Amino acid sequence: PIQLFVTATRVRTGRGRIFRNAEITADVLLASACLPTMFRAIEIDGEPYWDGGYAGNPTITPLVRESDAHDTILVQINPTERPEVPRTAAEILNRLNEISFNSPLMKELRMIALLRQAADPGSGEGARWAKMRTHRVKSDMLAKFGASSKLNAEWEFVSLLRAEGRLAADAFLREHGADVGRQSTADLDVLLAEC
Numbered sequence: 001p002i003q004l005f006v007t008a009t010r011v012r013t014g015r016g017r018i019f020r021n022a023e024i025t026a027d028v029l030l031a032s033a034c035l036p037t038m039f040r041a042i043e044i045d046g047e048p049y050w051d052g053g054y055a056g057n058p059t060i061t062p063l064v065r066e067s068d069a070h071d072t073i074l075v076q077i078n079p080t081e082r083p084e085v086p087r088t089a090a091e092i093l094n095r096l097n098e099i100s101f102n103s104p105l106m107k108e109l110r111m112i113a114l115l116r117q118a119a120d121p122g123s124g125e126g127a128r129w130a131k132m133r134t135h136r137v138k139s140d141m142l143a144k145f146g147a148s149s150k151l152n153a154e155w156e157f158v159s160l161l162r163a164e165g166r167l168a169a170d171a172f173l174r175e176h177g178a179d180v181g182r183q184s185t186a187d188l189d190v191l192l193a194e195c
Contacts, residue, residue, distance in 0.1 A: 003067060007056025008032045008049035011041045016056045017049070032056065057104040060112065064128050071180050075165075076138035078102050083143075090146070097147040106191065109134070113188035135176060136186040139168040 006019045008031035019028045031042035031049035041048035051057075063072050078101050086095045112132060121130035141164050149157070176185040 003062075005059060005062045005066075006032045007051060007059040008034075008042075008044070009051045009055040011036075011048040011050060014055075016051075016059060018056075018059055018062055020062075053101045053104075055104055057101060058108075060108045064112075064132055065125060070128075070131050071133045071135065073135045073137060073180070074105075074186070076136055077142065079140075079143040080106075080138075081143075094146040094148075109188050110191045113192050116188070117192075133180075133182075133184040134186040134188055135172070135180060135184065137168050137172045139164050 001021075004021050004024060006024055006028055007016045008019065008028060009016050019032075025044075027042050027044050028049075031044060032051050033053075034040075034042055034050040035052035036050045036054065038052075039050070041050045043049075058074075060072060063069070078098050080098075080102055082095060082098075086092045112129070112134065115129040116132060119129040120126035152158075179185050
Protein backbone atom coordinates (compact mmCIF):
# COMPACT_ATOMS: atom_id res chain seq x y z
CA PRO A 1 0.00 0.00 0.00
CA ILE A 2 1.06 3.57 -0.63
CA GLN A 3 2.35 5.42 2.40
CA LEU A 4 1.51 9.12 2.48
CA PHE A 5 3.13 11.64 4.82
CA VAL A 6 1.80 15.21 5.08
CA THR A 7 3.38 17.81 7.35
CA ALA A 8 1.74 20.83 8.97
CA THR A 9 3.17 23.18 11.59
CA ARG A 10 1.60 23.79 14.99
CA VAL A 11 1.03 27.53 15.21
CA ARG A 12 1.60 27.73 18.97
CA THR A 13 4.87 25.77 19.13
CA GLY A 14 6.27 26.10 15.60
CA ARG A 15 6.90 22.34 15.58
CA GLY A 16 5.88 20.18 12.67
CA ARG A 17 3.53 17.25 12.88
CA ILE A 18 3.62 14.44 10.37
CA PHE A 19 0.20 13.06 9.49
CA ARG A 20 0.05 9.52 8.11
CA ASN A 21 -2.50 7.75 5.90
CA ALA A 22 -5.31 7.18 8.42
CA GLU A 23 -4.93 10.70 9.87
CA ILE A 24 -5.07 12.54 6.55
CA THR A 25 -8.26 14.52 6.06
CA ALA A 26 -9.22 17.52 3.98
CA ASP A 27 -8.32 19.74 6.96
CA VAL A 28 -4.84 18.20 7.17
CA LEU A 29 -4.25 18.94 3.48
CA LEU A 30 -5.59 22.48 3.91
CA ALA A 31 -3.33 23.04 6.95
CA SER A 32 -0.28 21.74 5.11
CA ALA A 33 -0.97 24.09 2.20
CA CYS A 34 -2.08 27.02 4.38
CA LEU A 35 0.04 30.11 3.75
CA PRO A 36 0.21 31.93 7.11
CA THR A 37 0.26 35.38 5.51
CA MET A 38 -2.89 34.73 3.47
CA PHE A 39 -5.18 32.38 5.38
CA ARG A 40 -6.29 31.64 8.92
CA ALA A 41 -4.82 28.57 10.55
CA ILE A 42 -6.75 25.31 10.23
CA GLU A 43 -7.85 23.71 13.47
CA ILE A 44 -7.18 19.97 13.87
CA ASP A 45 -8.04 18.24 17.15
CA GLY A 46 -8.35 21.65 18.84
CA GLU A 47 -4.88 22.77 17.69
CA PRO A 48 -4.29 25.43 14.98
CA TYR A 49 -1.97 24.42 12.10
CA TRP A 50 -0.54 26.01 8.98
CA ASP A 51 2.55 25.59 6.82
CA GLY A 52 2.26 26.43 3.15
CA GLY A 53 5.78 25.13 2.56
CA TYR A 54 7.57 27.27 5.12
CA ALA A 55 8.58 24.43 7.45
CA GLY A 56 7.55 21.00 6.18
CA ASN A 57 8.72 21.32 2.61
CA PRO A 58 8.95 18.28 2.47
CA THR A 59 9.67 16.16 5.52
CA ILE A 60 11.87 13.36 4.22
CA THR A 61 12.69 11.52 7.47
CA PRO A 62 9.58 9.28 7.46
CA LEU A 63 10.39 8.22 3.90
CA VAL A 64 13.59 6.68 5.23
CA ARG A 65 12.41 5.51 8.65
CA GLU A 66 9.06 4.06 7.63
CA SER A 67 9.67 2.74 4.14
CA ASP A 68 11.64 -0.14 2.67
CA ALA A 69 12.43 1.86 -0.47
CA HIS A 70 16.01 3.05 -0.88
CA ASP A 71 15.25 5.64 -3.58
CA THR A 72 13.71 9.06 -2.96
CA ILE A 73 12.72 11.09 -6.00
CA LEU A 74 12.19 14.79 -5.25
CA VAL A 75 10.09 16.87 -7.59
CA GLN A 76 11.49 20.39 -7.32
CA ILE A 77 8.82 23.05 -7.76
CA ASN A 78 10.86 26.10 -6.72
CA PRO A 79 14.02 27.19 -8.51
CA THR A 80 17.09 26.78 -6.31
CA GLU A 81 19.20 29.10 -8.42
CA ARG A 82 18.60 32.22 -10.46
CA PRO A 83 21.07 33.42 -13.11
CA GLU A 84 20.27 37.09 -12.53
CA VAL A 85 20.63 39.09 -9.33
CA PRO A 86 17.24 40.53 -8.34
CA ARG A 87 17.18 44.33 -8.55
CA THR A 88 13.60 45.56 -8.21
CA ALA A 89 11.51 45.26 -5.06
CA ALA A 90 9.27 42.66 -6.74
CA GLU A 91 12.26 40.60 -7.94
CA ILE A 92 13.82 40.71 -4.48
CA LEU A 93 10.56 39.63 -2.84
CA ASN A 94 10.18 36.79 -5.34
CA ARG A 95 13.71 35.56 -4.67
CA LEU A 96 13.26 35.82 -0.88
CA ASN A 97 10.11 33.71 -1.18
CA GLU A 98 11.96 31.07 -3.21
CA ILE A 99 14.83 30.95 -0.72
CA SER A 100 12.37 30.73 2.19
CA PHE A 101 10.44 27.90 0.59
CA ASN A 102 13.60 26.02 -0.40
CA SER A 103 15.30 26.42 2.99
CA PRO A 104 13.60 23.49 4.78
CA LEU A 105 14.32 21.20 1.82
CA MET A 106 17.97 22.27 1.67
CA LYS A 107 18.34 21.60 5.41
CA GLU A 108 16.79 18.15 5.03
CA LEU A 109 19.06 17.35 2.08
CA ARG A 110 22.16 18.51 4.01
CA MET A 111 21.09 16.33 6.94
CA ILE A 112 20.67 13.37 4.61
CA ALA A 113 24.13 13.93 3.10
CA LEU A 114 25.66 14.12 6.57
CA LEU A 115 23.82 11.02 7.81
CA ARG A 116 24.83 9.08 4.69
CA GLN A 117 28.48 9.84 5.49
CA ALA A 118 28.26 9.29 9.25
CA ALA A 119 25.66 6.53 9.63
CA ASP A 120 26.70 2.98 10.42
CA PRO A 121 25.93 1.13 7.19
CA GLY A 122 25.62 -2.18 9.05
CA SER A 123 21.98 -2.52 10.00
CA GLY A 124 18.94 -0.73 11.37
CA GLU A 125 18.20 2.92 10.74
CA GLY A 126 21.85 3.76 10.07
CA ALA A 127 21.85 1.32 7.17
CA ARG A 128 18.73 2.96 5.74
CA TRP A 129 20.36 6.41 5.76
CA ALA A 130 23.67 5.08 4.40
CA LYS A 131 21.95 3.26 1.54
CA MET A 132 19.52 6.01 0.62
CA ARG A 133 19.63 7.04 -3.03
CA THR A 134 18.32 10.46 -4.01
CA HIS A 135 17.13 11.81 -7.33
CA ARG A 136 15.73 15.17 -8.37
CA VAL A 137 13.25 16.06 -11.10
CA LYS A 138 13.25 19.75 -11.96
CA SER A 139 12.39 22.16 -14.74
CA ASP A 140 14.28 25.29 -15.74
CA MET A 141 10.97 26.77 -16.93
CA LEU A 142 9.92 27.42 -13.32
CA ALA A 143 12.63 30.08 -13.03
CA LYS A 144 10.64 32.16 -15.54
CA PHE A 145 7.74 32.56 -13.10
CA GLY A 146 7.60 34.82 -10.07
CA ALA A 147 6.11 34.10 -6.66
CA SER A 148 2.70 35.34 -7.82
CA SER A 149 2.47 32.32 -10.13
CA LYS A 150 1.91 30.15 -7.03
CA LEU A 151 -1.54 31.75 -6.77
CA ASN A 152 -2.42 31.36 -10.43
CA ALA A 153 -5.19 28.75 -10.64
CA GLU A 154 -6.21 29.53 -14.23
CA TRP A 155 -6.76 26.33 -16.21
CA GLU A 156 -4.41 27.37 -19.02
CA PHE A 157 -1.55 27.96 -16.56
CA VAL A 158 -2.22 24.73 -14.63
CA SER A 159 -2.25 22.86 -17.96
CA LEU A 160 1.08 24.47 -18.90
CA LEU A 161 2.59 23.34 -15.58
CA ARG A 162 1.22 19.82 -16.07
CA ALA A 163 2.73 19.60 -19.55
CA GLU A 164 6.06 20.95 -18.29
CA GLY A 165 6.00 18.43 -15.44
CA ARG A 166 5.55 15.61 -17.91
CA LEU A 167 8.45 16.92 -20.02
CA ALA A 168 10.68 17.15 -16.93
CA ALA A 169 9.70 13.62 -15.84
CA ASP A 170 10.37 12.24 -19.32
CA ALA A 171 13.78 13.96 -19.41
CA PHE A 172 14.61 12.55 -15.97
CA LEU A 173 13.61 9.04 -17.00
CA ARG A 174 15.61 9.21 -20.24
CA GLU A 175 18.70 10.50 -18.46
CA HIS A 176 18.49 8.71 -15.11
CA GLY A 177 15.75 6.08 -15.25
CA ALA A 178 18.26 3.23 -15.29
CA ASP A 179 19.98 4.67 -12.20
CA VAL A 180 16.88 4.38 -9.99
CA GLY A 181 17.44 1.36 -7.79
CA ARG A 182 21.19 1.42 -8.47
CA GLN A 183 22.76 4.80 -7.60
CA SER A 184 21.93 8.37 -6.62
CA THR A 185 21.68 10.93 -9.38
CA ALA A 186 21.46 13.98 -7.08
CA ASP A 187 24.81 14.91 -5.55
CA LEU A 188 23.94 15.85 -1.98
CA ASP A 189 27.54 15.92 -0.80
CA VAL A 190 28.01 19.26 -2.59
CA LEU A 191 25.56 20.73 -0.05
CA LEU A 192 27.96 19.92 2.78
CA ALA A 193 30.72 21.93 1.12
CA GLU A 194 28.43 25.00 1.01
CA CYS A 195 28.00 25.27 4.77
